[in-house]
Amino acid sequence: MGKKSKQNFKECKSCVEFRRGAVWRYGFAVVITALAALLRWSLPEVLSETTFLIFYPVVVAAAMFGGMGPGLVATFVSILFYEIIFDPLALRMDVDNTVIWARLLIFASGGVGISVLAHLQRLAQKHERQRADEVLQNERQYRILFENAAVGMLQLDPEGRFIRVNDRYCEITGYSREELKTMTPLDLSPPENLARDREYLMLFLTGRQSKYEIEKQYVRKNGQVIWVHVTAGNIRDVSDKNIRTTIIIQDITERKRAEEALRESERRYSALFANKINGIVHCRMIMDEQGKPVDYEILQVNNAYELITGIRKEDIRGRRAKEVFPEIDKLAFDYIGTYGQIALEGGEKQFVEFFAPIGRWLSIFVYSPKPGEFTVIFADVTAQRQAQDELRTLKDQLEQRVKERTAELEQSIVELERSNADLQQFAYVSSHDLQEPLRMVASFVQLLEMQYSDKIDEQGKEYIKFAVEGVKRMQSLIKGLLAYSRIQTRSKAFEPVDLEKILQIVKENLKLHIEETGAEIVHDPLPVVMGYDTQLIQVFQNLIDNALKFRRANVTPKIFISAEKKERDWLFCVHDNGIGIAPEFFDRIFAIFQRLHARGKYPGSGIGLSIVKRIIERHGGTICVDSHPDKGTSFFFTIARSETEGSAEVA
């Protein structure tokens, strides 16, 4: 309402202006023509010929200023003045009338011609002004449109900077006008698209392409990535004639998302359909009066359906499920109920089930293409299923077997530990308890000999001697057994043992024997190892004692102890120049109570080397022997290298 009255008022105003202009222009024509007539009248007669020259410019001026109307008025007024008022003499004189009329005619036609030209000129001017007004109006409308458009709009200068943007654009991008002033559209491109976007924009800004339409991504100020539809055009601006790039932006993120979802579901369904291995069956649900699904009608099946089920299309098309599979509603899985739910409520479902009527495992996908109907897409997974089952059975069996074996082993370990402990206890206790009766036998036999020496003859004394000897040997064996059983007991952790010191102790222990035999003992520098000192003393003592014991007659015993650092162990060797051992006995010497020589020649319990072997093994090492009869014997054994041996060596 307001707008309209304003418009009317504007029209009115220009109307008044126009009228006022007409009065002015006609008045001007009359006034200057009158002035020219006055001028002509005041000039002397001599200049009578100037009549034409005076009035003619007046008419032209009036026409030029006022247009055709005022020009004509001026012409007629000047003719009136010239011919009737100011020149009656000319009429009265004998002047040729023809000349007068001719002059009049020239004058009049000249004036009219000029008037017409002037008028045309004015019309042209007016037209142009109107057009300018129109452009201005358009520009105003454009601006309103630009600012209030529901789409984002922007204008760029040839360098790609924003000249102006609208509110919607700010809204879409999340940047304010001020912020955008210092930016270009490329600042909104995701980094991965920057090169492509720049190429497009340059193509456009350089004018090689005047318009384009693309869909691209923008990164909003808050980092959110959106999809926009871009329509761009180069427009020549009316006001300054420059080319302006105008771009329209639409936020199409939602549409894109919907498209993507659509594409995704298309992909999925088309993949399902495209797969020829999948059986497809399209059915219509059949409900009872209460709307409860009770059966379904098979409408369509594909070729794969035939292949998988072995049922021919012709035999089932148009038939009801209960006809084809009479037991379908008695199966463990409720097919009708499941399909019914999909058919009636929509949605989709995927499951793997055993379909008893055909005896196959099926991977089933069911969805409803339209209410009341459903499509089942299925694949035969019986083989996989069987393989899985088999695998599971095998795995179960294996696990069971492992469990059993573990239990057995655990049981064995428990038993072994117990029997080991029993054995140790047995060895320990019996070696004590066995001592007592032995001591009784030996003591009383000897007492008998002493107290009744006069009543026992030499033969009897000989018997007593053997009895005592036997008892003593028995005792020695028991002591050995005791020592052997003690190696097993693990009462404390390994400690660093300096074998140099061990060897000194051993030499001290065997001092008498060494001096008796005159033995020479040399050795490599010996390391520090982790172990039990008392046990390692037994090792060296037994080996050196053996070397001394089994020396060759009339040969000075020479014992050499070497130590060699290996990757993980120390390799020791106790080498002698004694009687040696035949190779066939190498194994026997480490067995308990094994002896190679008559007791009378080399006394001993036959337990020493078995103790050595046991100790070495307890220290994580091994022992072996190399020997040549009448040349000498070498006992090789290893002991694990300790972590701390480096520092111990320095110490």
Place this chain on the structure above:
Amino acid sequence: MSNIHSNRFEILLVEDNPGDVLLLKTCFQRSGLRGNIHVVEDGFEALAFLRREDPYADMLLPDLILLDLNLPRKNGREVLEEVKNDDELKRIPVVILTSSEAEDDVVLTYRLHTNCYIVKPVDFKVFQDTMDIIVSFWFSTVRLPKKAN
């Protein structure tokens, strides 16, 4: 040697093996000990004797205890521990006389304040020598407190 004859020594022998009892008595006899050897066969009896409980009310406290380790009812270690924790009895020298050569036994009994630890020798001659040493040491060399009576 005169000391041995001037005083009669009281010895308590705690030993369950009759053979050993006989052997020890024989040895002591052969070594010329003048003293009374009282024999009890287990730890309970030993402690009853020492505390002069029935039937040992009239007994004198021994000058020396010879104690076996493996005994019925209450073993030698327990007897030793009780003796050495008893203010009246702990002054009495205790000689452990056993067939055990176990290092643990040696360490433990000394920790319980035994006065010495002797392993019974197998050879009778050595056994006799050992008993001679005990007799000469404890009843001749060593000075023991004078008796109240």
